[in-house]
Amino acid sequence: MKLFSTKGGVTEVAPRLADEEAEVQGLVEAHMEAMLGVRFLASEYSTGPVHGGRIDSLGLDENGAPAIVEYKRATDPGVINQGLFYMSWLVDHRDAFRRLVRDRLGREAAAAVLWSAPRLICVAGDFTRYDIHAVREQRHLIDLVRYRIFGDDHFGLETIASGGGGQASPKAWRRRGPASEQRASGPDKVTAELAAAADEVLLGLGEGITKVENQTYIAYQRLQNFACLVPRKARLLVYLKASPAKVDLIPGFTRDVTGLGHQGTGNLEVQLRSVRDVERAQELFRMSYAAA
Numbered sequence: 001m002k003l004f005s006t007k008g009g010v011t012e013v014a015p016r017l018a019d020e021e022a023e024v025q026g027l028v029e030a031h032m033e034a035m036l037g038v039r040f041l042a043s044e045y046s047t048g049p050v051h052g053g054r055i056d057s058l059g060l061d062e063n064g065a066p067a068i069v070e071y072k073r074a075t076d077p078g079v080i081n082q083g084l085f086y087m088s089w090l091v092d093h094r095d096a097f098r099r100l101v102r103d104r105l106g107r108e109a110a111a112a113v114l115w116s117a118p119r120l121i122c123v124a125g126d127f128t129r130y131d132i133h134a135v136r137e138q139r140h141l142i143d144l145v146r147y148r149i150f151g152d153d154h155f156g157l158e159t160i161a162s163g164g165g166g167q168a169s170p171k172a173w174r175r176r177g178p179a180s181e182q183r184a185s186g187p188d189k190v191t192a193e194l195a196a197a198a199d200e201v202l203l204g205l206g207e208g209i210t211k212v213e214n215q216t217y218i219a220y221q222r223l224q225n226f227a228c229l230v231p232r233k234a235r236l237l238v239y240l241k242a243s244p245a246k247v248d249l250i251p252g253f254t255r256d257v258t259g260l261g262h263q264g265t266g267n268l269e270v271q272l273r274s275v276r277d278v279e280r281a282q283e284l285f286r287m288s289y290a291a292a
Helices: 021-030 032-036 079-092 094-105 107-111 129-137 170-174 179-183 189-203 275-280 282-291
Strands: 003-005 011-013 038-046 054-061 066-072 119-124 141-150 154-163 210-213 218-222 224-232 235-240 254-256 268-272
Touching (some): 021 032, 021 054, 032 038, 032 066, 054 094, 079 119, 079 141, 094 107, 189 224, 189 235, 235 282, 268 282, 275 282
Antiparallel strands (some): 054 066, 141 154, 254 268
């Protein structure tokens, strides 16, 4: 990506790497939720004298999943293996992580940690083609994010590759829904068919899209969530990251839910009642994907 200043003509703003890894880490940790969709929990977290490691950053993502963030100033072929080493430790020390979440975010957040989808986010100056291939072969949720610094005031992040994670499918809602739906009446055939149609469109928006099944929704993720499917009787609710202020809201189809409690993430609600509604929503899906 090239960045140009248009003041007094057109001048390219040359990208650069940080002088030290700590510069990148400090900036991301100070704004982690805005940059990565992850709530910051701890920096340089010690894994104890036996394991002998120190996790750069620990956080909780917007689906309630544990997130490890590792930083490298430039290219480091060992960053993925290092992160997986820490992820293995984290999964084996769930109680320690729950205590950390409880102390920082409260008991409710600690009780709802999503252990089925722990994440590793690697932020580095660049990655090798072997790193990108390794991520696509992994069963763990891994995001490779390249950073660049432009001038004195601009910091860029670009997702190079994402991979891993479960293969939760809305088609399964014909047989079972998320936990809350199982306790209720469960989604019907119409809802399942709408979810399958939406799933096909959402996955077709680009590469590196992962799906995470929460107790009450399925999230489509491109580093951050860009769509969440929530089943209801005879309809499907989709929550998008697209800004409601940039959309002509249509009663019964789209709604601004900013500040309103709801399942999933995103401030734009789209109500799908037919396959035609899925077709109408495609541009909104693309807007949300671009915003994530």
